[in-house]
Amino acid sequence: xxLVLMGTNSFVVPIxxxxxxxxxxxxxxxxxxxxxxxRKRVLTxxxxxxxxxxxxxxxxxxxxxxxxxxxxxxVISYGVILRDNVLSSAPCVNIHPSLLPKYRGxxxxxxxxxxxDKTSAVCLMQITEQLDAxxxxxxxxxxxxxxxxxxxxxxxxxxxxADMLVRFLDNPCAYPATPQIGEPTFTRKWTGSDEIIDWSxxxxxxxxxxxxLGCGRTKINGIDVKILETRIENGELKIVRIQPAGKNAxxxxxxxxxxxxxxxxxxx
Numbered sequence: 001x002x003l004v005l006m007g008t009n010s011f012v013v014p015i016x017x018x019x020x021x022x023x024x025x026x027x028x029x030x031x032x033x034x035x036x037x038x039r040k041r042v043l044t045x046x047x048x049x050x051x052x053x054x055x056x057x058x059x060x061x062x063x064x065x066x067x068x069x070x071x072x073x074x075v076i077s078y079g080v081i082l083r084d085n086v087l088s089s090a091p092c093v094n095i096h097p098s099l100l101p102k103y104r105g106x107x108x109x110x111x112x113x114x115x116x117d118k119t120s121a122v123c124l125m126q127i128t129e130q131l132d133a134x135x136x137x138x139x140x141x142x143x144x145x146x147x148x149x150x151x152x153x154x155x156x157x158x159x160x161x162a163d164m165l166v167r168f169l170d171n172p173c174a175y176p177a178t179p180q181i182g183e184p185t186f187t188r189k190w191t192g193s194d195e196i197i198d199w200s201x202x203x204x205x206x207x208x209x210x211x212x213l214g215c216g217r218t219k220i221n222g223i224d225v226k227i228l229e230t231r232i233e234n235g236e237l238k239i240v241r242i243q244p245a246g247k248n249a250x251x252x253x254x255x256x257x258x259x260x261x262x263x264x265x266x267x268x
Contacts, residue, residue, distance in 0.1 A: 001071045001169055004090075006030040006078040010047040011154035015076055015095065017051065018162035024169060026057055027070050032079055033061040072172075074165065075127060079106075082127060092127035093168070094134070095161040097153075099141065100125060101184035104132035109153050111187040112144060113212035116204060119143055120153070122160045124168055126177060133184070135177035138164050147231060149211040192217075197227070199267045203237035206230070215243075221265050225255075 001024045005016050008031050020026060029052040037044040045053070052059045060066070063080050066089070073092040075082065086092065098108035099121035112120045121141040126134035140160050144153060168175055190213055197206055197218040207230045210216040215226040224245040231238045243249040244258075256264075 001025070002027050003169070004028050004030065004066075004068050004070045004073045005048075006073065006075040006080070006082075007048045008032040008046045008079050009077040009154075011158045012076045013047050013051045014158040015162040015165060016048065016074075018166055019074065019169065020055060022166045022169065027068050028058040028060060030060045030063060030066065030078070030080075072169070073127075074169075076161065084129075087127065087129065091172075093137065093165075094125055094127050094132075095157075095165065096123045096125055096132055097121075097157045097161075098123065099139070100132060100136060101180040101182050103187050104184050105187035106189050107187040109157065110150050110190055110212045113148065113150060113153065114208050116208045117144055122157055122164060124161075124164050124175075125180075133180065135179050137172070137175040137177055138168055140164065147211065150214060195226075197267070203232055203235060206237055207232050218267055220255075220268075221259060221262060222268060 003019065003024050004027050005019065006029070007016060016029075029048065031046045031048040031052070034043040034045045034049070036042065049059055049061070063083070063086070066086050068089060070090045073086060073090050075092060076095045082092065096108065097120065098104075098112065100123045103111050109120070119141055121139055123136050124138040125132070125136050128134040142156055142160060195209075195213050195215055195217045197209065197216040199206075199218070206216060210227055210230050215228050217224070217226055219225070226243045227239055227241075228243055228249055229240040231240055239252045241249055242252055242255050244255065
């Protein structure tokens with residue numbers, strides 16, 4: 001089968017690699033343009049861009065350059081709205097990490113973890129002009145453990161999504177389209193302000209915030225810190241890893257040693 005692949009983020013790479021190894025012809029790869037990264041703002045290609053270059057594949061960073069007629073277009077975490085020039089060129093399918101129609105939009109994994117969901121799903125769906133509203137071709141549910149993070153769930157989604165797509169592309173007719181059922185809910189893009197910890201919230205709420213967003217920002221004894229990892233023990237929040245402003249990440253005990261026995265004041 002002749003394919004065009006579209007994606008950007010790192011968790012997409014193992015899925016695209018599984019497709020490549022399955023023997024399909026990859027006509028081209030579309031990804032987001034390089035972005036400035038780090039303090040020096042060095043233009044850096046996306047993980048998918050780097051992977052495609054390493055495999056000698058044709059790469060485009062502007063959807064306006066699309067002029068292909070593949071058998072199918074596979075889109076995963078691309079971040080660009082597809083227009084009619086793509087949608088009319090071939091059937092387009094997408095891997096979406098939620099039990100659709102729940103959590104349509106840009107951040108289904110982070111939203112599920114933030115909300116403390118115990119389960120989610122990977123859906124392989126057809127792409128339509130309406131956001132994440134297409135018919136479902138395959139769906140597999142999975143569990144989210146208490147200490148899973150966005151990173152660990154993305155890894156699981158990569159494994160499940162790769163297997164689903166390889167099976168589907170080998171025989172699409174074996175997986176008939178099924179309309180989504182139920183009232184849709186929508187996710188949003190998270191911002192830095194969402195990382196600020198409100199210490200009046202429950203331990204579970206703060207734990208979910210940190211594992212969903214990668215950190216929680218606050219003050220401890222007047223020191224600006226990022227809390228990087230937590231656990232829940234006997235209903236209480238336990239800090240595992242922390243990063244004071246201007247310093248490297250460290251374990252909680254090392255941070256406490258630096259306070260020389262002072263009483264802990266959270267949020268101050």
